[in-house]
Amino acid sequence: MEETIIPKTSTVLTALLRADFTTLWRNRRAVVMVFLVPIVILVSWKDLVAKMGAAFALSNSLTYGLIAIGLMGYTNSIARDRDKGIFQRLRVAPGPNWTIMISRIVVQLSMIALVTTAIFIVGYDYDKITLTPAGYALTYLTAIVGGAVYLALGQIIVGLIKNPETVNSTSRLVYFSFVIVGIFGGMGMLGKQIQEITQWSPYGTVKTILAAGMVPSSWTMDSTYALLATLGYTLVFATIGIKNFKWNTK
């Protein structure tokens, strides 16, 4: 009997990453849309930078970017590929199943880093916003932590809903709910109670840690609680999403 050789996990992961990054590159029009919303918000809030501070404007627009990546990019690509049977074809190969998802998540994490960089560039170019080196570093870190909440939320959507069209409409609905509640609720336009709820919602906690990360000297106990809440949301959402996730739609 001939010896059966199984490929190294790193080889499998490299092949998957190469394919997933190529797919992302070929979908660059959709990627531009992910960049567009936070940048438009940042540009249109130019007047607010002077009133509310640079961290407020940057953290808000970055939060919308992170929501778009998690809910629109990740969720829809998973739903579409699952429906087409792409995952099943990959799963019959001799690689651990987790490599398929890790590759997808790595692509989204790089998108988070790219959106964060784009917002820094636009913020500097348009509003002359600069942060300290520690502020930049901590923002990248908090953006990854914050982005994970929305990826996990997206995982719940693809975990509970199989039809890709329904996933698409649900993720858009959740996305716009976050935008509306974030803008109006976060600014107190919907009342004090809603503002408080918004502050401790996945939208608010991410915005809080991003803003605190941008100005590390402003990090308070509330920022730490927001970080813990963000991690808690991620854990709960990811657990529900992974537990309910099916690799095929049949």
Place this chain on the structure above:
Amino acid sequence: MDNNQPESILKVSDLCVQYGTFKAVKEVSFDVRKGEIFGLLGPNGAGKTSTLSAIEGLIKYQSGTVIVDGHDAKEKPLYARAAMGVQLQSTSFQAELKVSEILQLFAGIYGIKLTNEKLSAILKDISLEDAAGKRFGQLSGGQQQRVSLVISTIHNPRLVLLDEPTTGLDPQSRRQLWERIEAIRERGHAVVLTTHSMEEAESVCDRIGIIDHGKVITIDTPQALIEKHRNDPEVIAVSRKGRVTLEDVFIALTGKTVRA
């Protein structure tokens, strides 16, 4: 085992697959030998795809054993999967990737180094040398099937599982695919295929297993099955033009009722 029989590449014993309370596969047993094309036939919902999915590791089976090239699929799933090549019933690849990139991806995940020369040779072999830069979605049905089959054999597996590989193909593409499947057999590898085409099963398969309601009804060569059931009243009743075919035997064994 009979010493004159070639070694088993796939051995399925008492396989049971259950979805909730529904038993889709009930104690299915069969083996597929080296250099053999084994056809798994059955009406819609008979349990063919569930049986294949259990072998492929896509679904968990409740009991029984699946041994692929000496590896227990439950205990050593990665080894079992490395020893088999799979073409699923409805396979699609990332629409954004070009044919050459899809081949590179699957070569990578099977741990095969694919040089440009080797890639060109593969594409030439399936008459798609001009399609390397095309996206999978731009190919015709026959071209897609050729790409799909070549991917399932890219790592030279000892066992190839093909779930309805000729569905939707024109006669030319179907014949060409049969030749490719027979070429896999010529290399001494084993093939398991499911099909609804009795003509295909009769022409291509060395042995056939008919499965219905999750159970294997019979296993034999196509000719032996026809001979064995030639004089059954049910077969005579469904045969047309006085000539008994594999389809007559199949319908007699599985019933005339159309399945959903």
